[in-house]
Amino acid sequence: MLGADGRMGSTSAAAIEATDDLEVVARVDVGDELSAVTGADAEVALVFSPPDVAPEQAEWLIGQGVHVVIGTSGFGEERVERLREVAAQHEGVGVLVVPNFSIGAVLMMRFAAVAAPFFESVEVIEMHHPGKVDAPSGTAVRTAELIAQARAEAGSPAIPDATTHDPDGARGASVDGISVHAVRSRGYVASQEVLLGGEGEILALRHDSSTRESFMPGVVAALRGVADRPGVTVGLDAVLGLDRPPAPGPR
Numbered sequence: 001m002l003g004a005d006g007r008m009g010s011t012s013a014a015a016i017e018a019t020d021d022l023e024v025v026a027r028v029d030v031g032d033e034l035s036a037v038t039g040a041d042a043e044v045a046l047v048f049s050p051p052d053v054a055p056e057q058a059e060w061l062i063g064q065g066v067h068v069v070i071g072t073s074g075f076g077e078e079r080v081e082r083l084r085e086v087a088a089q090h091e092g093v094g095v096l097v098v099p100n101f102s103i104g105a106v107l108m109m110r111f112a113a114v115a116a117p118f119f120e121s122v123e124v125i126e127m128h129h130p131g132k133v134d135a136p137s138g139t140a141v142r143t144a145e146l147i148a149q150a151r152a153e154a155g156s157p158a159i160p161d162a163t164t165h166d167p168d169g170a171r172g173a174s175v176d177g178i179s180v181h182a183v184r185s186r187g188y189v190a191s192q193e194v195l196l197g198g199e200g201e202i203l204a205l206r207h208d209s210s211t212r213e214s215f216m217p218g219v220v221a222a223l224r225g226v227a228d229r230p231g232v233t234v235g236l237d238a239v240l241g242l243d244r245p246p247a248p249g250p251r
């Protein structure tokens with residue numbers, strides 16, 4: 001466990017200890033040696049250390065043959081590509097990069113990508129607790145990447161926007177051409193809304209995590225599944241079976 005004393009580290013440790021098949025064998029926080037992980041013969045490292053240190057730590061662990069589940073935000077396409085290069089040199093090591101462990105958030109991202117080509121306009125608004133150090137959130141970045149990819153594959157036209165004067169960045173960050181807005185306020189844990197606009201209609205896809213327990217089923221599933229997936233996998237979809245066609249349901 002990296003970032004063991006933090007908000008996600010401590011909540012995850014409790015969830016892991018509550019299972020019958022997983023146990024925390026090493027806890028690494030600021031100032032601790034990473035070699036505690038290999039010293040304890042950990043099979044999997046769960047990374048919740050801050051975004052400025054997590055990439056280097058993850059690469060070192062892959063090099064040691066440890067499977068890695070990365071929960072830390074900020075692993076965009078460039079960092080993931082670097083992980084792929086490192087993992088390619090260490091056959092059999094599984095790396096899961098999970099922008100959001102909550103099942104609802106995973107589905108919200110998927111629904112947003114499905115809906116995006118059907119609307120002229122799409123924007124992402126994320127809301128988080130004021131203790132979060134990075135903006136926009138990793139979930140928002142991943143959502144924007146998936147939306148942009150879906151629109152590119154569908155041949156969607158550019159999103160209409162007449163703005164020519166925005167000296168203070170009020171239109172938000174542009175991630176792959178999708179506007180992303182970040183709110184930091186007491187009262188939130190992690191929320192996101194994807195607004196999709198067409199002529200005379202708005203579809204709002206909203207997800208709220210009100211406690212960190214919402215991430216725990218995903219954390220446990222990722223820890224159980226990572227060793228079966230050599231190489232780098234982004235997102236929890238494959239672990240949850242969302243990459244398979246749906247089973248027939250009630251009609």
Ligand SMILES: NC(=O)C1=CN([C@@H]2O[C@H](COP(=O)(O)OP(=O)(O)OC[C@H]3O[C@@H](n4cnc5c(N)ncnc54)[C@H](OP(=O)(O)O)[C@@H]3O)[C@@H](O)[C@H]2O)C=CC1
Pocket residue numbers: 002003004005006007008009028029030031048049050051053070071072073074098099100101102138215
């Ligand atoms: N994928 C997901 O579903 C989720 C991802 N996250 C992401 O997880 C990350 C952590 O979030 P959160 O737990 O809220 O953050 P916290 O700040 O609460 O926890 C991070 C912990 O890491 C410690 N730390 C600092 N440097 C190191 C180091 N070199 N090695 C190991 N640990 C170190 C910090 O210590 P100190 O405070 O003393 O610096 C702190 O205890 C963020 O990137 C966040 O976005 C969060 C929630 C869900």
Ligand SMILES: O=C(O)C1=N[C@H](C(=O)O)C[C@H](O)C1
Pocket residue numbers: 073074099100101128132136137138139140189190191
């Ligand atoms: O810092 C957080 O709290 C969260 N970080 C992740 C992110 O950046 O998307 C996941 C979730 O939104 C909570």
